[in-house]
Amino acid sequence: MATNREIAQEVIEAIGGQENIQSVAHCATRLRIMVHDKEKIDQERVEGVEKVKGAFYNSGQYQVIFGTGTVNRIYDEVTALGATGSTKADQKEESAKQGNAFQRAVRSFGDVFVPIIPALVATGLFMGLRGLVLQEQILAFFGLTPGDISDNFILFTQVLTDTAFIFLPALVAWSTFRVFGGNPTIGLVLGLMLVTPALPNAWEVAAGNAEPLKFLGFIPVVGYQGSVIPAFVAGFLGAKLEKRIRKMVPESLDLILTPFLVLLIMITLSLFAIGPIFHTVEEYIMAGTIYILDLPFGLSGLIIGFFHQIIVITGVHHIFNFLEIQLFENLGFNPFNPIISAAIAAQGGAALAVGLKTKSKKLKALALPSSLSAFLGITEPAIFGVNLRYMKPFVMGLIGGAVGGFLASLFKLKATGLAVTVIPGTLLFLNSQIFLYLLVNIISIGIAFGLTWAFGYKDGMLDK
Known part of the structure; x- marks a missing residue:
């Protein structure tokens, strides 16, 4: 197994050497590299480097996916080898003129909302916990009724759940x-x-x-x-x-x-x-x-569940942060979250099928952790590292997401928050809908897994 220093050196060489690196930064999952000449990048060589889960050029940056935790260590080694480090803010300025006007506008919109999301995630989790604690069945288990809850305790929960939105x-x-x-x-x-x-x-x-x-x-x-x-x-x-x-x-x-x-x-x-x-x-x-x-017969979930991960590929999905915030603030719940959760879970199911079916040790080592990442709500490793590379698994994931989104819409699932999905997203359904939420995600995963296993992947694709 290669060391992080060796992996960093391989990545540098595969993208054209130190002289082709303008600056390097990282986010939660990706090494973000500004290059002088993207034609010097050896895409196949980069994707062959150990621990690399995918790589692509987007928004003026060459982005190499390593996953949470690993990317921090690789970044440290890359900068130690002489690459010029920069902040994400610096890179945003460097890449500000990249892409069309719509992409730049959405990117700026995303830059505004991403730092706010953690506070809103916490607020949603507080709402879910309050809903759980105040359920009559839960109170009855402790021999209490809603009338036994003090006004001061209700006020305390309101401080937790209302402040961020006020x-x-x-x-x-x-x-x-x-x-x-x-x-x-x-x-x-x-x-x-x-x-x-x-x-x-x-x-x-x-x-x-x-x-x-x-x-x-x-x-x-x-x-x-x-x-x-x-x-x-x-x-x-x-x-x-x-x-x-x-x-x-x-x-x-x-x-x-x-x-x-x-x-x-x-x-x-x-x-x-x-x-x-x-x-x-x-x-x-x-x-x-x-x-x-509100489209009838679950059509909204079918449409959103199918197209959501396609929009993620374009990089303009941060616009959904605004929509979720508005939905939650206006309705007091979030019907969008369970639909996209199904779409995310399905991509994880497709990657899981590839990981279990392939005989390639390298692909197995890439696909299985990527599927886990998707089940935790982050699909980039699964999409760019596995599913989109072979295309058919990605399409099967879209189908699974469409079916799951259809069911989420049909069941009228309502999240108590935003920005966390699939397994962490269960915390937003600590109410009477928790079993339906789990059912929707399991069906999404099952359909994507089954279709990928039967029609979406075989090792012969590795030769193409």
Whole structure:
């Protein structure tokens, strides 16, 4: 077995040597390499390196999949061998002009939401645990009824489950400023202004328990608790405005004038223009999403379950983070999560079939861990390392995902959170739907596994 230093050296040589490396960084699963000339990359040689689960060129970066944990060690060895390390933020700037306008926009959107996701995952898990603890059957097991639960305990659970969504605009504005080069603290304060208690609470207004403020007799002004697009637009424009103002004011006055002008201008625009306009846009997007999810006879699950992993390949799937957040904030549950969970599980089932059927020790060592990764919610190793390489397993995974998505939609499964799927996703269904959720994922895996075993893979494909 090769050492991590030897693997790093092989990767460097396969992509054209040190002289072809502009910079290198890594994320949770991939080594991300900026190269001077992608024509010098020996794709077949890279994929043949031990521990490599797949490699592809995307968004201006050559991305080599190693998986969680391993990628950190390989990165350390690559930089120790002389490659220039850089942060992901630096690489984002270097690759900012790569891809078409839509890809760049979605990539920026993803960059904003990815840092927020962990807080929302925790919130969803808190909701699932609260739902479990407060179930009548669970309480009865301990000789309790819902009436025995104290108001203070309910209040404590609300602190855990409501805080992130109440201050979601602050998180979004902070992250948007960070991504587009502004001062994140100014973005945070701007976002907090959008949810200040001085404004009528958006949820109270929606429930009819409060009235919007009226400026100039016709502009409705409310808080923006739970809103995403107004905070994103305000953050984007605010970051651009901040950079423009910094160039105009004298350095001696920068500390005083820049934050003052940015906050004054942006909160005025946000409350009187950006907020009302883009909150309406947000409502239309939400209505369209719900319309698709409400298609009869499980059609929505069939369509989403089939196409979700195809969209993952394109790299623009981060747009779904926004949709899941909006669904969860508006409905109080997430019907999208169980559908994509089935799609993810199916790719794991297809990779598992390849791993168990092949006689190739190298492919077996690649496919089996990749299938486990998919069952934990990360499909890139399974897709790029196994299924897409032989194509048929990927298609069989799509079919399994479509069937699982169809059932998830038909059963009307509702997750209590977002961003975790398959095995970890069970924590979002700690209610009466847990068995249906498990059934849907098992069927998705079973169909993808069976089709791949019967029609989707044979060792003769290795020769092609």
